[in-house]
Amino acid sequence: MGNYSLSQGNHKSVAMIFFRTAIYVILIITAIYFLIPLLIMIFTSLKSMDDIRTGNLISLPREISFDAWKSAWDSSCIGVTCEGIKGYFWNSMKITVPAVLISTFIGAANGYVFSKWKFRGSEVLFSILLLGCFIPFQIILLPMAKMLGTIGLAQTIQGLILVHIIYGLAFTTLFFRNFYVTIPQDLVNAAKIDGAGFFRIFFKIMLPVSIPIFVVCIIWQTTQIWNDFLFGVVFSSGETQPVTVALNNLVNTSTGVKKYNVDMAAAIIAALPTLAVYIIAGKYFLRGLTAGSVKG
């Protein structure tokens, strides 16, 4: 846009200056509102329980203490064990890394076929696949639980990896297909005439230009899988649970005195990986969100 805005006008009147100030004030107040929960989380996690009882939500910690963090990481009680959330954090890593990589690579190959090697019926196939982006997962929970039991992967990390790959494929395929459609078909045709085959074109021509979409897709999948709760709570138990399920169990444990500082420290730990991804690669994160949902 650029050439018009509320501030624009041939006469820079007092009203306009007032208007712009008002916009800044509103935006900054909203920003503070969005930031407050994060600050409260950090403050609370650094307080002692005494400090929490005597102070209030936004009071600064009187003394900064990392005890809650230590306890959240390796000694707070979740279920019957009291070893903190560290084990569950690593579970989430063990689930997220392979599931993201595998679903992304399959998605890339699928997207390549759907855009550059169309055959009779491939469009229909693509539409059939797309439904997977939309179904409420409640509808597949029961049969999936039964099937994981049948193949011996019930309540295992491998089972969760498999589930995340299967239900991530629709999205990863969509990402790559929409990206590869923008690459000129002439490039592929020329390579075919030069004698390059299916895989050669994929590895030598398509992959080298796909880095941006790989980043978008990996970030999207990482966020989805790391933050998943539904699959985690249904398909895992005890020691194989991901960190989101452990966090929820920790917070809702009813035995003993509620340790809000430990809850908050654990929540930050559970949020750190995706938050870090967002801060490092925010631009790609946004692109994934809009591509994944507007087009999906």
Added chain:
Amino acid sequence: MKLQSPGNFRNTTSYISDRLLPKLVLAPTFVSTILFVYSFILWTAWISFTKSKMLPRYELEGLVQYIKLFANDRWWVASKNLLIFGSLFITICTILGLLLAIFLDQKIRIEGALRTIFLYPMALSFIVTGTVWKWILNPSHGVEKLMQDMGFSSFHFDWLVNSDMAIYTVVIAGVWQSTGFVMALFLAGLRGIDDSIIKAAQIDGASLPRIYTRIIIPSLRPVFFSTVMILSHIAIKSFDLVVALTGGGPGYSSDVPATFMYSFAFTRGRLGMGAASSMVMFGAVLAIIIPYLYSELRSRDNG
């Protein structure tokens, strides 16, 4: 491809492999989709017509589960909550998101920083969001205490444990999490508007508020449409946020269909009822996405 005869440019083997390989690559995804999406939906549909309790049974018994479901008070509470949550969540997110996008589009100096702040909640898990808001809204240590410390000694805020109000706390947390995302969608839409139309309107002497209400906002119609679709999709699927924030309580006063389904299928051992409730959810999602997909495909065909 039709023009080139095999063997002219490449040998016959690679011609065949180039026709076969694409299908081979798609085969695993195709098989898994048919198995894990379509046949699983059919399986769930089948179970919803049986009297399955703890274990699946396959004798069809007609609509008995649906009849029980629609006679179940808890299901109606869950559906009503979804309606309350969904409509408030969608309306508030859309209005706030649009306003923020319009404000941010006024050549704001710190736009980048503000955008980052508005959007970071989208990177969090709903479980984390639920945990934080549960603490903020805590009836004895949270906002209530803060306001009392600030001098409003009679301030009371107990929505989290009040069965009439608990579902509204889910709205508060959900709006906090998703508004930034809606803002990003609208901001992208605003940046995509053709300048020349607006310039023409300005030359004709149209005032800015008029340009916004008459030209800019109407031209964002497709963005409104996809925003509402996406948000209703999030709302119908919402499970984690309710679990983390209220646990569906007090009692089952803040249950939604997703938590209802989980509880009947996995903790109460009522498979048939769980399956029937997930079929109803599926129907609701289809009712939303079919028009959406239809319009998406039509707009793609047109341009």
